[in-house]
Amino acid sequence: xxxxxAGLPPRPQPGTPRPYHFPAVxxxxxxxxVKVLVVPMPRLPIVTAMTYVDAGATxxxxxxxxxxxxxxxxxxxxxxxxxxxxxxxxxxxLGTVASVWADWEGSYARLTVLKAQLAPALEMLAEVLRAPTxxxxxxxxxxxxxxxxxxxxxxxxxxLADERFDxxxxxxxxxxxxxxxxxxxxxxxxxxxxIVAFHDRHYGPKTTTLILVGDLTLEAGVELATTAxxxxxxxxxxGPAAVDTTTASGxxxxxxxxxxxxxxxLRVGHLGVPRxxxxxxPIVVMNGILGGFFSSRINLNLRERxxxxxxxxxxxxxxxxxxxxxxxxxxxxxxxGRALEEILxxxxxxxxxxxxxxxxxxxxxxxxxxxxxxxxxxxAVAGTLASAESxxxxxxxxxxxxxxxxxxxADQVHAAAQAHLHPDRLLVxxxxxxxxxxxxxxxxxxxxxxxxxxDLDPTEGR
Amino acid sequence: xxxxxxxxxLPNGLRVVLSExxxxxxxxxxxxxHVGSANEREGRTGFAHLFEHMLFQGSxxxxxxxxxxxxxxxxxxLNGSTWLDRTNYYETLPSHQLELALWLxxxxxxxxxxxxxxxxxxTQRDVVMNERRWSVDNQPYGTWWERxxxxxxxxxxxxxxxxIGSMEDLTEASLDDVATFFRxxxxxxxxxxTIAGDVDPAEARRLVERHFGAIPRGTGRPALPDMSLPPxxxxxxxxxxxxxxxxxxxxxxxxxxxxxxxxxxxxxxLSAVLGSGEACRLDTALVRDQAIATSAGAYTYxxxxxxxxxxxxxxxRPGTDPAALESAVEGVIDRVISEGVSAEERRRALALLxxxxxxELQSAGxxxxxxxxxxxxxxxxALLNAELARYDGVSAEEATAFARRYxxxxxxxxxxxxxxxxxxxxxxxxEVAA
Numbered sequence: 001x002x003x004x005x006a007g008l009p010p011r012p013q014p015g016t017p018r019p020y021h022f023p024a025v026x027x028x029x030x031x032x033x034v035k036v037l038v039v040p041m042p043r044l045p046i047v048t049a050m051t052y053v054d055a056g057a058t059x060x061x062x063x064x065x066x067x068x069x070x071x072x073x074x075x076x077x078x079x080x081x082x083x084x085x086x087x088x089x090x091x092x093x094l095g096t097v098a099s100v101w102a103d104w105e106g107s108y109a110r111l112t113v114l115k116a117q118l119a120p121a122l123e124m125l126a127e128v129l130r131a132p133t134x135x136x137x138x139x140x141x142x143x144x145x146x147x148x149x150x151x152x153x154x155x156x157x158x159x160l161a162d163e164r165f166d167x168x169x170x171x172x173x174x175x176x177x178x179x180x181x182x183x184x185x186x187x188x189x190x191x192x193x194x195i196v197a198f199h200d201r202h203y204g205p206k207t208t209t210l211i212l213v214g215d216l217t218l219e220a221g222v223e224l225a226t227t228a229x230x231x232x233x234x235x236x237x238x239g240p241a242a243v244d245t246t247t248a249s250g251x252x253x254x255x256x257x258x259x260x261x262x263x264x265x266l267r268v269g270h271l272g273v274p275r276x277x278x279x280x281x282p283i284v285v286m287n288g289i290l291g292g293f294f295s296s297r298i299n300l301n302l303r304e305r306x307x308x309x310x311x312x313x314x315x316x317x318x319x320x321x322x323x324x325x326x327x328x329x330x331x332x333x334x335x336x337g338r339a340l341e342e343i344l345x346x347x348x349x350x351x352x353x354x355x356x357x358x359x360x361x362x363x364x365x366x367x368x369x370x371x372x373x374x375x376x377x378x379x380a381v382a383g384t385l386a387s388a389e390s391x392x393x394x395x396x397x398x399x400x401x402x403x404x405x406x407x408x409x410a411d412q413v414h415a416a417a418q419a420h421l422h423p424d425r426l427l428v429x430x431x432x433x434x435x436x437x438x439x440x441x442x443x444x445x446x447x448x449x450x451x452x453x454x455d456l457d458p459t460e461g462r
Numbered sequence: 463x464x465x466x467x468x469x470x471x472l473p474n475g476l477r478v479v480l481s482e483x484x485x486x487x488x489x490x491x492x493x494x495x496h497v498g499s500a501n502e503r504e505g506r507t508g509f510a511h512l513f514e515h516m517l518f519q520g521s522x523x524x525x526x527x528x529x530x531x532x533x534x535x536x537x538x539x540l541n542g543s544t545w546l547d548r549t550n551y552y553e554t555l556p557s558h559q560l561e562l563a564l565w566l567x568x569x570x571x572x573x574x575x576x577x578x579x580x581x582x583x584x585t586q587r588d589v590v591m592n593e594r595r596w597s598v599d600n601q602p603y604g605t606w607w608e609r610x611x612x613x614x615x616x617x618x619x620x621x622x623x624x625x626i627g628s629m630e631d632l633t634e635a636s637l638d639d640v641a642t643f644f645r646x647x648x649x650x651x652x653x654x655x656t657i658a659g660d661v662d663p664a665e666a667r668r669l670v671e672r673h674f675g676a677i678p679r680g681t682g683r684p685a686l687p688d689m690s691l692p693p694x695x696x697x698x699x700x701x702x703x704x705x706x707x708x709x710x711x712x713x714x715x716x717x718x719x720x721x722x723x724x725x726x727x728x729x730x731x732l733s734a735v736l737g738s739g740e741a742c743r744l745d746t747a748l749v750r751d752q753a754i755a756t757s758a759g760a761y762t763y764x765x766x767x768x769x770x771x772x773x774x775x776x777x778x779r780p781g782t783d784p785a786a787l788e789s790a791v792e793g794v795i796d797r798v799i800s801e802g803v804s805a806e807e808r809r810r811a812l813a814l815l816x817x818x819x820x821x822e823l824q825s826a827g828x829x830x831x832x833x834x835x836x837x838x839x840x841x842x843x844a845l846l847n848a849e850l851a852r853y854d855g856v857s858a859e860e861a862t863a864f865a866r867r868y869x870x871x872x873x874x875x876x877x878x879x880x881x882x883x884x885x886x887x888x889x890x891x892x893e894v895a896a
Contacts, residue, residue: 015558015561017558044823044824046824088741093806141750145779304585309592309596330592331592332588365535372486372556375486376826378821
């Protein structure tokens with residue numbers, strides 16, 4: 001900090017904080033089991049309607065990984081009387097785009113529409129979930145586009161590094177070893193019959209939550225929900241409660257070969273913990289200090305102190321079961337080894353001593369302070385509630401988050417680092433120029449370096 | 463929907479825009495400097511953007527990286543971005559921290575240079591070189607950011623050269639360049655300050671005066687050269703690039719009138735008819751019916767000086783013959799010219815636009831940035847509230863007439879990426895016919 005200068009206004013002190021409350025969520029259920037969440041946010045004349053169905057990628061059958069994602073993407077391709085672009089057009093004439101996708105936990109549909117068009121848009125959205133026709137031509141077309149996207153992703157160094165990190169981290173028999181959308185091999189084999197069967201098995205009123213956020217009242221929301229979903233009768237099965245998170249054995253150093261790459265994509269990490277782990281908040285604050293935002297240790301070290309990179313960060317992937325903890329960055333090829341050393345040092349330092357009071361306050365005040373900034377839009381509120389439903393996050397989490405983050409102590413954060421960072425189990429993966437990077441990795445004494453071609457998929461026959 | 467606003471100008475030339483909205487206790491501070499890569503001197507490509515990085519390296523009363531730290535400590539988010547003809551800096555934070563953001567912005571506007579050192583410049587130069595490797599050099603199709611403007615603007619034009627800059631020019635940048643650029647362009651009379659959100663306008667005026675009132679006006683800056691160009695390219699331009707990509711991708715660009723002109727709104731509506739949503743012409747023809755592409759879109763660069771560009775951007779499925787991609791895309795363009803835009807297409811595009819407009823302006827940061835934009839480019843932030851009506855005012859006939867004048871063959875620039883092994887005689891490898 002520089003000294004104040006004579007005659008200039010000194011650094012201002014904050015004023016009095018104005019209270020912030022997470023928007024009130026009204027929860028109810030229709031007689032058929034559809035859960036309904038209504039959140040009045042009457043500031044602007046729009047409403048976001050979002051659905052969550054417990055039909056995520058962990059429900060994919062073995063060998064058909066990618067089925068949940070492809071099923072979700074195919075929902076908006078047809079309902080009775082409107083197939084292909086004619087259905088899309090009906091949404092767009094109402095001024096809205098119905099987005100559909102799936103993640104590990106669920107399948108989601110979301111649209112934001114002017115209030116005046118909400119009723120017809122919601123009725124169509126309901127029809128899309130309840131009675132999609134999955135026209136064979138459109139389903140096969142979407143499958144081919146998924147395949148092309150996967151090929152594109154693997155041609156891109158970042159996408160390749162992310163995908164291969166999971167593939168080398170988890171045992172090849174687990175669902176998490178393959179990306180949420182599957183691999184070219186598994187997606188290529190998916191048929192329309194499998195999509196129809198997956199929909200029939202998992203999509204029903206008891207597995208569905210409807211979330212309405214925006215310029216509407218609780219009563220209006222329930223009435224709209226009843227019109228759209230009230231007469232839906234269909235028995236459906238939830239996605240699996242347990243997910244196998246067996247990891248591949250031993251410490252691994254992997255170099256994915258990309259000759260002449262000017263940068264190395266680095267990924268360093270290990271298995272994390274499930275979202276509902278009791279240490280969730282201390283871990284979030286600990287990760288914030290380590291690499292969770294710009295002023296974190298890893299970013300300041302690799303970017304601002306050493307200028308190895310444009311940016312570096314760490315994250316825990318929060319899923320129902322344990323997702324990865326991972327540090328990720330892209331560094332100039334020549335400094336790959338030195339950058340890796342700094343990452344390892346920072347992980348060790350996080351375990352060695354508690355954070356300073358200043359670091360703890362920075363992370364906690366940042367996380368608590370930016371919390372309201374995340375909920376300015378109806379779509380953001382709906383998305384957060386959908387993910388809370390899918391992960392089983394308690395109802396009071398959002399109303400108590402800020403005070404709980406601010407109450408954490410340095411010792412609690414330190415304990416989280418010691419319990420949840422495991423330097424002895426790190427998977428180190430680099431996508432980069434073999435000739436330059438292999439000697440650096442080998443010279444670090446971390447263990448034998450496995451070199452693999454960029455097109456080798458370790459989930460196939462390893 | 464109307465965004466409330468008031469605007470005034472300080473004696474030193476700083477234009478101020480205030481927009482009050484107390485829905486959430488947060489406030490956005492947004493500062494536009496009317497300078498971008500177009501203002502760089504010969505041999506200094508990338509400097510405007512490198513300079514943006516230097517603005518986070520401290521000022522007289524602020525340490526290196528302390529700007530980031532103080533805003534994050536206050537529970538805020540922040541960043542900056544550089545474009546061809548403007549650079550913006552912005553913070554969104556809890557409203558009781560408003561003065562902190564103003565103090566930080568004012569200190570660097572008034573007193574940046576005492577904090578500049580060779581070491582900081584060297585570090586940020588390396589960071590930017592890594593940004594270039596990450597976003598351009600080590601990214602499939604990454605060079606399109608610099609190849610497309612180079613193809614569409616003549617070599618002496620300020621929009622021709624690379625925004626991120628060449629490694630050679632970045633290497634040459636010196637502390638003298640930093641000082642000159644700062645004194646020339648980072649002055650209150652070349653800036654717009656917008657404060658949007660949970661703010662009391664009277665209090666905001668007091669704080670703005672306190673922190674910005676004493677900063678001296680600049681001593682003048684060189685005007686950009688005449689940026690006007692003939693209304694169309696006047697001939698086909700074409701560049702074929704071999705790259706480490708798995709599928710061909712085509713950028714087809716058209717020169718159009720500058721953003722803000724009446725005719726530009728017709729161009730925008732046409733781009734939405736072609737490329738917005740999924741029931742648009744490009745998607746329907748190329749991704750659905752012909753199943754030749756995985757994605758297709760259209761957008762404008764929104765340039766307000768001289769002329770703008772409308773760009774059609776289509777990625778083919780892997781294995782697609784690049785020549786087939788080209789002729790399919792041009793077929794869609796030729797058809798909109800021959801058939802014209804229908805009333806229904808126009809309605810669909812406008813309906814999507816209106817919802818997207820309201821949705822976007824929910825965020826204080828977006829409102830502040832939009833107000834700064836209209837104040838910087840058009841000297842009137844209130845134009846934001848007239849914007850929807852201008853799109854609405856374009857008839858289907860006007861969009862059709864625009865297509866027939868500007869989407870013609872003599873106004874097309876083709877930038878075609880092809881997978882390395884597939885460059886062959888049939889696409890005329892590497893030839894540029896300008």
